[in-house]
Amino acid sequence: MTDRVLVGFEVHQPFRVRRNAFWSPRFRGSPLEKYFDEGKNREVFERVRRKCYIPATNVILDEIEAGEDEGREVKFFFSVSGTLLDQAEMWGRDFLELLQLLSSTGKVEFLAQTYYHSVTSLWEDRTEWREQVQMHRETVKSLLGQEPTTFENTELLTTPVTVEEAERMGFSGYVLEGKESLLKGRSPNFVYRRKGGEISLLPRNYVLSDDVAFRFSNRSWDQYPLTANKYASWIRSSPGQLVTLFVDYETFGEHHWAETGIMDFLRWLPRELDRAGVKMVLPREVVHSPYYELEVEGISSWADIRKDHTSWLGNVMQWAYDEAVRRAEMPSRELKGEFLRAWRYFSTSDNYYYLFTESGGPGEVHSYFSAYDSPLDAFLNEFYAVNSFLHEELKALGVENEPFFFYKDGKRFSVAWNEREFREVLKRDPSLKDHEKFMEEWLK
Amino acid sequence: MKRVESLWVPDSLNKVWMITFEMRGIASSGGLGSAVYYLSTGLTKRGMSVTVIMPSHGRHLDGAYRSRLKLRELPLSTSGKRRGVDNQVYPYRLGFERGELDGVEVVLVKGLDEPTGRVMDSWGVYDWAMEKSALLTRGVEALVGTLTLDGVPSLIHAHDWHSVLPGVKAKLALEERRVVVPLVYTVHLLNRVGAPWHYASSDWTGLEDCSHYIWMVSKHVLRKPSEIWDLSEGRIEKFGVYEADLVTSVSKNYLVSEVIPYVGGMAENKSCVIYNGTDWDLGQVLELAKRVTGSEDRKEVRRKLLASLNTMRLVPENYNVGNMLWNHRKSLGIRDDWTYEPLGDGQLILFTGRLVYQKGVDVLVRSFRGVVDREPETRLLMLGIPTDDYALLQDLIDRVSEVRDNVRIIASSSMDPNMYKLLHYSASVMAMPSRWEPFGIGAIEAMSVGTPVVASATGGLSEIVEDLRYSQEGTGFLVEPGNIDSLRSSLLDSVILSKASEGRGGVEGTSFRAVPETWAKARENAVRRVDRMFRWSSVAQQALECYGKALLMAKYRASAYM
Numbered sequence A: 001m002t003d004r005v006l007v008g009f010e011v012h013q014p015f016r017v018r019r020n021a022f023w024s025p026r027f028r029g030s031p032l033e034k035y036f037d038e039g040k041n042r043e044v045f046e047r048v049r050r051k052c053y054i055p056a057t058n059v060i061l062d063e064i065e066a067g068e069d070e071g072r073e074v075k076f077f078f079s080v081s082g083t084l085l086d087q088a089e090m091w092g093r094d095f096l097e098l099l100q101l102l103s104s105t106g107k108v109e110f111l112a113q114t115y116y117h118s119v120t121s122l123w124e125d126r127t128e129w130r131e132q133v134q135m136h137r138e139t140v141k142s143l144l145g146q147e148p149t150t151f152e153n154t155e156l157l158t159t160p161v162t163v164e165e166a167e168r169m170g171f172s173g174y175v176l177e178g179k180e181s182l183l184k185g186r187s188p189n190f191v192y193r194r195k196g197g198e199i200s201l202l203p204r205n206y207v208l209s210d211d212v213a214f215r216f217s218n219r220s221w222d223q224y225p226l227t228a229n230k231y232a233s234w235i236r237s238s239p240g241q242l243v244t245l246f247v248d249y250e251t252f253g254e255h256h257w258a259e260t261g262i263m264d265f266l267r268w269l270p271r272e273l274d275r276a277g278v279k280m281v282l283p284r285e286v287v288h289s290p291y292y293e294l295e296v297e298g299i300s301s302w303a304d305i306r307k308d309h310t311s312w313l314g315n316v317m318q319w320a321y322d323e324a325v326r327r328a329e330m331p332s333r334e335l336k337g338e339f340l341r342a343w344r345y346f347s348t349s350d351n352y353y354y355l356f357t358e359s360g361g362p363g364e365v366h367s368y369f370s371a372y373d374s375p376l377d378a379f380l381n382e383f384y385a386v387n388s389f390l391h392e393e394l395k396a397l398g399v400e401n402e403p404f405f406f407y408k409d410g411k412r413f414s415v416a417w418n419e420r421e422f423r424e425v426l427k428r429d430p431s432l433k434d435h436e437k438f439m440e441e442w443l444k
Numbered sequence B: 001m002k003r004v005e006s007l008w009v010p011d012s013l014n015k016v017w018m019i020t021f022e023m024r025g026i027a028s029s030g031g032l033g034s035a036v037y038y039l040s041t042g043l044t045k046r047g048m049s050v051t052v053i054m055p056s057h058g059r060h061l062d063g064a065y066r067s068r069l070k071l072r073e074l075p076l077s078t079s080g081k082r083r084g085v086d087n088q089v090y091p092y093r094l095g096f097e098r099g100e101l102d103g104v105e106v107v108l109v110k111g112l113d114e115p116t117g118r119v120m121d122s123w124g125v126y127d128w129a130m131e132k133s134a135l136l137t138r139g140v141e142a143l144v145g146t147l148t149l150d151g152v153p154s155l156i157h158a159h160d161w162h163s164v165l166p167g168v169k170a171k172l173a174l175e176e177r178r179v180v181v182p183l184v185y186t187v188h189l190l191n192r193v194g195a196p197w198h199y200a201s202s203d204w205t206g207l208e209d210c211s212h213y214i215w216m217v218s219k220h221v222l223r224k225p226s227e228i229w230d231l232s233e234g235r236i237e238k239f240g241v242y243e244a245d246l247v248t249s250v251s252k253n254y255l256v257s258e259v260i261p262y263v264g265g266m267a268e269n270k271s272c273v274i275y276n277g278t279d280w281d282l283g284q285v286l287e288l289a290k291r292v293t294g295s296e297d298r299k300e301v302r303r304k305l306l307a308s309l310n311t312m313r314l315v316p317e318n319y320n321v322g323n324m325l326w327n328h329r330k331s332l333g334i335r336d337d338w339t340y341e342p343l344g345d346g347q348l349i350l351f352t353g354r355l356v357y358q359k360g361v362d363v364l365v366r367s368f369r370g371v372v373d374r375e376p377e378t379r380l381l382m383l384g385i386p387t388d389d390y391a392l393l394q395d396l397i398d399r400v401s402e403v404r405d406n407v408r409i410i411a412s413s414s415m416d417p418n419m420y421k422l423l424h425y426s427a428s429v430m431a432m433p434s435r436w437e438p439f440g441i442g443a444i445e446a447m448s449v450g451t452p453v454v455a456s457a458t459g460g461l462s463e464i465v466e467d468l469r470y471s472q473e474g475t476g477f478l479v480e481p482g483n484i485d486s487l488r489s490s491l492l493d494s495v496i497l498s499k500a501s502e503g504r505g506g507v508e509g510t511s512f513r514a515v516p517e518t519w520a521k522a523r524e525n526a527v528r529r530v531d532r533m534f535r536w537s538s539v540a541q542q543a544l545e546c547y548g549k550a551l552l553m554a555k556y557r558a559s560a561y562m
Helices: A031-035 A038-070 A082-091 A092-106 A127-144 A158-168 A204-211 A228-235 A260-276 A316-325 A331-337 A339-348 A351-353 A361-369 A376-395 A420-426 A429-443 B033-046 B063-068 B113-118 B129-145 B161-176 B225-231 B235-243 B253-263 B267-269 B283-291 B300-309 B317-328 B361-374 B390-402 B416-425 B441-448 B482-502 B518-533 B536-560
Strands: A004-011 A077-080 A106-111 A151-152 A173-176 A192-194 A200-204 A244-247 A279-280 A292-294 A404-408 A413-417 B001-006 B005-011 B017-019 B049-055 B072-083 B091-103 B104-111 B155-159 B183-187 B212-216 B217-224 B246-248 B272-275 B348-354 B379-387 B405-412 B429-432 B455-458 B476-479
Touching: A031 A339, A031 A376, A038 A082, A038 A092, A038 A361, A077 A092, A077 A376, A077 A420, A077 B300, A082 A092, A082 A127, A082 A151, A092 A106, A106 B129, A127 A158, A158 A173, A158 A192, A158 A361, A192 A200, A200 A244, A204 A228, A204 A244, A228 A260, A260 A279, A279 B283, A316 A331, A316 A351, A316 A376, A316 A413, A331 A339, A331 A376, A331 A420, A339 A376, A361 B441, A404 A429, A413 A420, A420 A429, B005 B536, B017 B033, B033 B049, B033 B104, B033 B155, B033 B536, B049 B129, B063 B104, B072 B129, B091 B113, B091 B129, B091 B441, B113 B129, B113 B405, B129 B161, B155 B161, B155 B536, B161 B235, B183 B235, B183 B253, B183 B536, B212 B235, B212 B267, B212 B536, B217 B225, B217 B536, B225 B235, B235 B253, B235 B267, B246 B253, B246 B267, B246 B536, B253 B267, B253 B272, B272 B536, B283 B300, B283 B416, B317 B390, B317 B405, B348 B441, B348 B482, B361 B379, B361 B390, B361 B482, B390 B405, B429 B441, B429 B482, B441 B455, B441 B518, B455 B482, B476 B482, B518 B536
Parallel strands: A004 A077, A004 A244, A004 A279, A077 A106, A151 A173, A173 A200, A192 A292, B017 B049, B017 B155, B049 B104, B155 B183, B183 B246, B246 B272, B348 B379, B348 B429, B379 B405, B429 B455, B455 B476
Antiparallel strands: A404 A413, B001 B005, B072 B091, B091 B104, B212 B217
16 A cells, blocks of 8 residues: 655646648748747647646645645645746746745755657757756746756657666656556556666656546546546555656646546545545655665656657657757757757657547647648648748858768667767867768868 | 343343354454453453354364363254245354353354354354354354353444344343343454345344334434344444444444444444553563563663564565565575674664554654664664555565665564564654544554553554653654655654653754653553553453443433333
């Protein structure tokens, strides 16, 4: 029986590439205006804000207060992406203020993630990823007043390297997917310590999480309707040390509409947990209590059935899009400002996710989340957009030569377009030094 | 006895019937036997006459017991027929043995024929527990039948669920004769046992289904046992709580957080706490230390004991436990002759108790690793009673192997009692990381010889241990149950403080503001606290206060008939 639970939410909205970036291209304005769909992004944000962010956060604030009155601890953790914070600053300051209020209660922990909710952790060159994590950490600190100590990589993407790097960046906890092949048959309901390291791993209990995230309003589910009371008893009777629940925040009011009773579920859950004898805790309170050691192997994420990286980098369209994004890295860094920001928006995982082609259960989920009619349609527009963007940058930098591709251990590492960029890449990884001998020939 | 209208009510408390399955010196498998023994002898010392009524558990068949208890057969027997749910008839024949143990009268209920004897006289205390309880009820009924007004007890005290039906039967049988005797029911440990009404009914155990008054929140109301049984959903402990005039438990915390939520809120205003106690004595242990190790200095005693583990030959009583430990003996410091490799000098954390999940041993070994990271010279000695939780044992073995030079597991319950006490005395700190614990006798034993305790804040432990961080009278630390980090931090504090008290370091590393004298003070506080609250003499006093309350409740019950 578990007597502790971690309940957390992923809060994220992407900046979507314009739906008709190819069919009716724009040639004037800043990169952000030309390639990204402000109208659509704002419309989605405002809808979700109205249906989920504001009401759900109010429920949580009410319940934290009620808990204080009744001597219960009501605690949640949040992982809010930087792009969402950007959008909230532009289009919904009231939500930002509610988040600040949550932070001030002391009952809510904010995790660190990648600022742009990107898949950059899968790149061979992790410079950009580290920068995005650092940016996010600083933003959470300045906007929400908390220094995150627990890390959650985009979509729980986890490899041995991301865990190791997170430890090196000073995080003491890491949320990952409680995938069977990762846990090798062990229960997700424990705090693990990385084998050979110090960082604590918190595997998400995806079965219990998905009961809320996916099955809550499914009338053909044999457990329908799911009540807070029933759910609390499931958590209580799960064997182990603690249960980690982590779902999209949009579950409350957007994925399941308020009419399904999801808001009441959220409202009553803390009380029912208390009644069942389950204490709500925060990651920072449990990371110093690892129970087992775990050797992290392979790639895992919380997406779809395969729970790996293939939802973002699994087909040729995604690879091509990713390649184009990576080619634009160094020029964007050189040009800075709006170019760099626009480029980072391109790196957001959602723009990769729209290119997922598999049908069936996961496919349906993808099309639900997609801003496009089909993956093909998405590819056409996104690929055109990112390439136009790249060419615009190259023009601005006066580059007319071929790019230089760096390879490391047989894998493509980085792309440079001129000498400055070339030297910059060399600085990132001294082991690439032997590439230097090719530079002169390349620039001839 | 005093006559009030047509009823007889005890006017004072001078004669108590204890109904129990365990009594130290006769048959005992856990803390219940000690509690009943010391409570009974404690009451006897205060001039009360106490009769302990229990199943024979076959002890009367053993000459040693016969002579020690001065057993002789009572000229009384009872027989009858019970009807099973299968509509078959099951006869029984019971006899009685009367004896004496340290001033306490003992009545053992035994079988007079093979089918009855097989149940009542089986050696294992909890073999056939349901049946033993049912037959004990029949026996108690016969004993009540022989009573004259002079012999009527002034109070019946039933211990744990096995004694509920015998206790209720005694109360009801007396009430039928218009004698109102208070019934006190003590929950030492909730077992959550249930049965359908047939089990308790006149067909089987022998409760007549007649209306009688029971306490319901604010008044006595007329109810039949079958109605109360159904109200209790067939749960014997809940039924016992409805029927009893007073419910007691071993700690306030256990009563409030476990017993009352299980049995229902109606128990709240007729409840009382009777702690357990200990007879361990610091003076005796000091003498012992001198005799065995030639020194009273804890540091010295500890060093010698840890170095002498290679002379302690202790084999686990449980074959599988022994087998598992043996297979890993090299990484656990167990030698080929079942003695143990000595541990080097250092601060000692002691654990005693069954090796089960409830005791939090898994949490302990994990926390301990964190302690060793900071204080590499710390030792942990686990004096575990083997159980059949083999998965947990395997986990312990794996974890202990990682810190082989710091830990020894001794999974045996046959350690020499003197050595057992000395280890308590020599320890720097006692660890009781139980996930739940009604009372926690281990904590008061350690404290009685001046060893502070790091315990989970649960059940009785949170009443026994005063936290040093919040109290001048602190006797140790209270930590969150199941929390590895919280236990690690308090164990580490204890080790640092203990070291400082022995002049081997400062108190800078502690997580709270402490002075070098803190630990010595905690040791004194511990001894004082046990003397004040957890001696059997003070426990008997608590019991008397509760009995007074029960008598008052019984008088109210009597007045309900008027």
